Amino acid sequence: MNKPPHVYLVGAGPGDPELLTVKASRLLREADVVVYDRLVSAEILTMIPSGTAKFYVGKAAGHHHMTQDEINALLVQLARAGKTRIVRLKGGDPLIFDRGSEEARYLHEQGIPFSIVPGITSASACTTYAGIPLTHRGLARSVRMVTGHCQKNRPLDLNWNSLADPDTTLVVYMGLGHLQEIATRLQHAGLSGGTPAAIIENGTHSDQRRCLTTLAQLPEQARVQVFTTPSLIVIGRVVALAKELEWRQTSDHEQAFAEILGQSIQAEA
Amino acid sequence: MNKPPHVYLVGAGPGDPELLTVKASRLLREADVVVYDRLVSAEILTMIPSGTAKFYVGKAAGHHHMTQDEINALLVQLARAGKTRIVRLKGGDPLIFDRGSEEARYLHEQGIPFSIVPGITSASACTTYAGIPLTHRGLARSVRMVTGHCQKNRPLDLNWNSLADPDTTLVVYMGLGHLQEIATRLQHAGLSGGTPAAIIENGTHSDQRRCLTTLAQLPEQARVQVFTTPSLIVIGRVVALAKELEWRQTSDHEQAFAEILGQSIQAEA
Numbered sequence: 001m002n003k004p005p006h007v008y009l010v011g012a013g014p015g016d017p018e019l020l021t022v023k024a025s026r027l028l029r030e031a032d033v034v035v036y037d038r039l040v041s042a043e044i045l046t047m048i049p050s051g052t053a054k055f056y057v058g059k060a061a062g063h064h065h066m067t068q069d070e071i072n073a074l075l076v077q078l079a080r081a082g083k084t085r086i087v088r089l090k091g092g093d094p095l096i097f098d099r100g101s102e103e104a105r106y107l108h109e110q111g112i113p114f115s116i117v118p119g120i121t122s123a124s125a126c127t128t129y130a131g132i133p134l135t136h137r138g139l140a141r142s143v144r145m146v147t148g149h150c151q152k153n154r155p156l157d158l159n160w161n162s163l164a165d166p167d168t169t170l171v172v173y174m175g176l177g178h179l180q181e182i183a184t185r186l187q188h189a190g191l192s193g194g195t196p197a198a199i200i201e202n203g204t205h206s207d208q209r210r211c212l213t214t215l216a217q218l219p220e221q222a223r224v225q226v227f228t229t230p231s232l233i234v235i236g237r238v239v240a241l242a243k244e245l246e247w248r249q250t251s252d253h254e255q256a257f258a259e260i261l262g263q264s265i266q267a268e269a
Numbered sequence: 270m271n272k273p274p275h276v277y278l279v280g281a282g283p284g285d286p287e288l289l290t291v292k293a294s295r296l297l298r299e300a301d302v303v304v305y306d307r308l309v310s311a312e313i314l315t316m317i318p319s320g321t322a323k324f325y326v327g328k329a330a331g332h333h334h335m336t337q338d339e340i341n342a343l344l345v346q347l348a349r350a351g352k353t354r355i356v357r358l359k360g361g362d363p364l365i366f367d368r369g370s371e372e373a374r375y376l377h378e379q380g381i382p383f384s385i386v387p388g389i390t391s392a393s394a395c396t397t398y399a400g401i402p403l404t405h406r407g408l409a410r411s412v413r414m415v416t417g418h419c420q421k422n423r424p425l426d427l428n429w430n431s432l433a434d435p436d437t438t439l440v441v442y443m444g445l446g447h448l449q450e451i452a453t454r455l456q457h458a459g460l461s462g463g464t465p466a467a468i469i470e471n472g473t474h475s476d477q478r479r480c481l482t483t484l485a486q487l488p489e490q491a492r493v494q495v496f497t498t499p500s501l502i503v504i505g506r507v508v509a510l511a512k513e514l515e516w517r518q519t520s521d522h523e524q525a526f527a528e529i530l531g532q533s534i535q536a537e538a
Contacts (some may be wrong), residue, residue, distance in 0.1 A: 018292035127364070135370075
């Protein structure tokens with residue numbers, strides 16, 4: 001009897017291949033076909049066996065990417081074509097600021113069995129690799145994750161009064177393009193301009209860069225230091241611990257990274 | 270020359286051993302000594318080679334557990350005793366509702382090199398294994414994580430008005446003991462009693478149980494169905510997707526689990 005098709009919606013985490021889960025790593029080895037996104041790191045893609053079929057469905061500069069409907073249709077098409085282990089690989093976690101739940105719903109409607117494998121989301125991994133805890137006794141007893149992504153040329157649809165909470169660590173995914181609006185609105189809503197804040201570019205990658213600054217200074221620092229996507233924004237008192245909790249310099253595995261980080265810290269001073 | 274000591278603060282994730290990161294899995298194999306917590310699953314502990322020294326520092330029923338100061342001192346003592354690969358293994362993620370940042374600070378003060386390895390936090394993995402996305406277009410555009418843990422016999426010190434946001438998925442760690450207070454306060458702050466809500470017990474473990482209910486019904490359901498710790502509470506419209514996104518029944522790997530889940534679903538009906 002033929003094995004039935006199965007789609008695995010798999011989180012690849014933020015980039016460092018060692019942050020893949022054991023399950024994701026196994027599924028990449030066992031896959032018949034891998035359908036992957038723009039935010040999956042090149043190092044992770046090299047872990048896919050050379051004989052495995054690969055489909056890129058992310059946005060390439062200057063090219064139109066596949067729509068969500070087209071991606072949904074591709075997954076179903078692969079399942080109906082008799083592929084039994086279809087891995088849909090996504091940056092970060094499939095169910096946090098991603099369309100994983102929409103893909104899963106479509107597979108459910110089409111009667112195609114699926115599994116979901118969580119990945120470490122950027123809010124957790126990128127901050128850890130930048131020495132920033134999301135919670136810390138006396139500094140933050142709550143974590144808030146929002147996205148700064150919205151329809152083009154429209155203001156962000158966020159509840160600023162609710163976000164301006166000094167006891168909460170606020171993490172903004174895809175917020176680089178709206179930093180001025182974010183910084184201004186949070187201050188107007190009552191959050192101090194002196195609240196510690198950070199920008200983390202290419203978090204967990206070998207070329208990770210971070211900037212430690214304040215809420216008021218975020219937009220200018222992003223401009224002067226030329227931060228680019230993907231960057232994560234972190235706002236809250238926990239950012240003040242980043243110097244003490246910096247560990248990538250001291251690790252015996254990432255010596256090559258220390259020099260880059262050193263330059264970044266000098267740039268902050 | 271002797272290798273210098275190094276402490277690895279490692280997140281073990283919520284329980285399923287396949288959700289360990291590749292890095293955590295490697296460090297467990299390479300460790301000289303593992304210092305572990307109450308919330309690290311038994312299956313993960315079996316992955317530690319039999320020759321590796323192990324220290325349990327969690328709370329055992331009826332026994333006094335080690336204080337944070339004692340754990341800090343143990344880590345430093347092991348480093349000074351010449352251990353070069355000291356793994357401090359923690360349930361979930363070391364920097365989310367955990368004392369990982371306090372341990373890292375102490376190691377920094379004592380001049381002992383350390384690294385931090387993020388783990389998948391319960392808010393992400395337990396919801397995924399229960400078929401609940403943390404965000405979904407049109408249902409939740411923000412995620413909030415809080416802890417329901419507080420000093421004994423004292424009310425929770427949370428900003429209920431800020432938490433009562435229908436556009437946000439609210440995840441409460443360690444909230445089982447305060448469910449009545451949580452449900453009442455959120456409703457008083459304006460969140461509808463009909464808001465979908467879930468309790469997930471032993472998330473990602475083979476004996477995971479979940480209850481799909483509403484905010485108003487949370488306390489009674491927890492009592493009637495006898496939920497026990499560790500349980501995660503999820504409140505928000507995304508919980509309504511849990512039936513469609515249920516995947517552990519359909520997975521080809523977890524057939525043994527389907528029966529238990531089936532019983533749980535019948536209990537919900």
